[in-house]
Amino acid sequence: MTEWLVAGLVLVGAVFMCLAALGVLRLPDLLTRMHATTKAATLGISLVMLGVAIHFAEEAVVARAFGIILFIMMTAPVAAHIIGRAGYFVGARLWDGTVKDELKPHYDPLSHRLDSGLESERCDKVDERDRDA
Amino acid sequence: MSTIFLISLAVMALALCLTFIRLFRGPSLPDRVVAMELFSSILVGIIGVVAIATDVALLLDVAIVVALMGFMATIGFARFLERGGPRDD
Numbered sequence: 001m002t003e004w005l006v007a008g009l010v011l012v013g014a015v016f017m018c019l020a021a022l023g024v025l026r027l028p029d030l031l032t033r034m035h036a037t038t039k040a041a042t043l044g045i046s047l048v049m050l051g052v053a054i055h056f057a058e059e060a061v062v063a064r065a066f067g068i069i070l071f072i073m074m075t076a077p078v079a080a081h082i083i084g085r086a087g088y089f090v091g092a093r094l095w096d097g098t099v100k101d102e103l104k105p106h107y108d109p110l111s112h113r114l115d116s117g118l119e120s121e122r123c124d125k126v127d128e129r130d131r132d133a
Numbered sequence: 134m135s136t137i138f139l140i141s142l143a144v145m146a147l148a149l150c151l152t153f154i155r156l157f158r159g160p161s162l163p164d165r166v167v168a169m170e171l172f173s174s175i176l177v178g179i180i181g182v183v184a185i186a187t188d189v190a191l192l193l194d195v196a197i198v199v200a201l202m203g204f205m206a207t208i209g210f211a212r213f214l215e216r217g218g219p220r221d222d
Contacts, residue, residue, distance in 0.1 A: 003134055006185065007134055007137040007138070010137070010138065010141050010181075010182055010185065011137055011140065011141050011144075013141070013178060014140075014141035014142075014144040014145050014148075014178065014182070015144060017144070017145055017148045017174070017175050017178050018144045018145070018147055018148040018151075020148070020171060020174075020175075021147075021148035021149070021150075021151035021152045021171065021175065022148075022151060024151070024152055024155050024167065024168055024171055025151045025152070025154055025155050030161070030163050030164055030167065033155075033164065033167055034167050037167055037170065037171040037174070041171055041174040041175070042174075044174075044175075044178055045174055045177055045178050045181075048178045048181040048182060049181055051181070051185060052181050052184060052185055052193065055185045056190050058190070060190070061190045061193060064190075064193040064194070064197065065181075065193065067197065068177065068181075068193065068196055068197055068200060071197070071200055071201075072174070072177070072200060075200070075204040076174075078204075079170060079204055079207040079208065079211075082207070082208060082211040083163055083166055083167060083170075083207055083210070083211045083214075084163075085211070085215070086163060086210075086211040086212075086214040086215045087161070087163035087214070089214070089215055090161070090162070090163060090214050090215075092161050092163050092164075093160075093161075
């Protein structure tokens with residue numbers, strides 16, 4: 001019974017990893033590729049490590065397996081965020097079908113500055129004050 | 134039972150091959166970094182399956198180290214890219 005559960009978990013995890021690889025190969029641009037790798041690969045590793053924990057059923061091994069799951073779940077979003085940010089700054093081209101790029105009006109590629117929307121309001125106020133004076 | 138482990142190893146090997154195509158072809162450096170991160174993730178899964186199939190629990194330590202190295206490499210490449218890597222590769 002347990003063996004079949006382990007086998008099923010491992011097989012489903014492997015299929016999810018294959019889906020992640022398929023996504024990274026087929027999807028059109030950097031951000032969509034990242035969307036495939038982070039979620040599907042994290043789920044695949046989690047399932048395989050769950051299988052490892054059930055198969056061995058000792059405290060030390062279960063702790064390590066859950067440690068790996070926790071580590072992957074904590075680091076995958078951080079790594080995706082950081083590489084997506086770097087990719088945008090380097091100028092990775094977005095897909096042609098991209099509907100909205102909300103970062104574009106706020107980012108100046110020459111000075112490498114990123115402003116929030118509030119700064120422009122403050123500038124407008126300063127302009128108004130200058131005009132009044 | 135071992136047949137199912139063999140099948141999942143084959144599926145993961147196929148995933149490694151697909152990822153390698155993207156690593157080889159990827160138009161820009163960030164794409165390659167993403168493929169490399171997926172590579173290390175799949176490697177962690179393969180090590181887990183081998184640990185089950187051979188009953189060697191010590192292999193999980195190797196998996197932890199591989200996961201850590203993949204994360205560190207990604208962070209390092211991202212820093213390198215932000216501090217003036219190739220602008221339009």
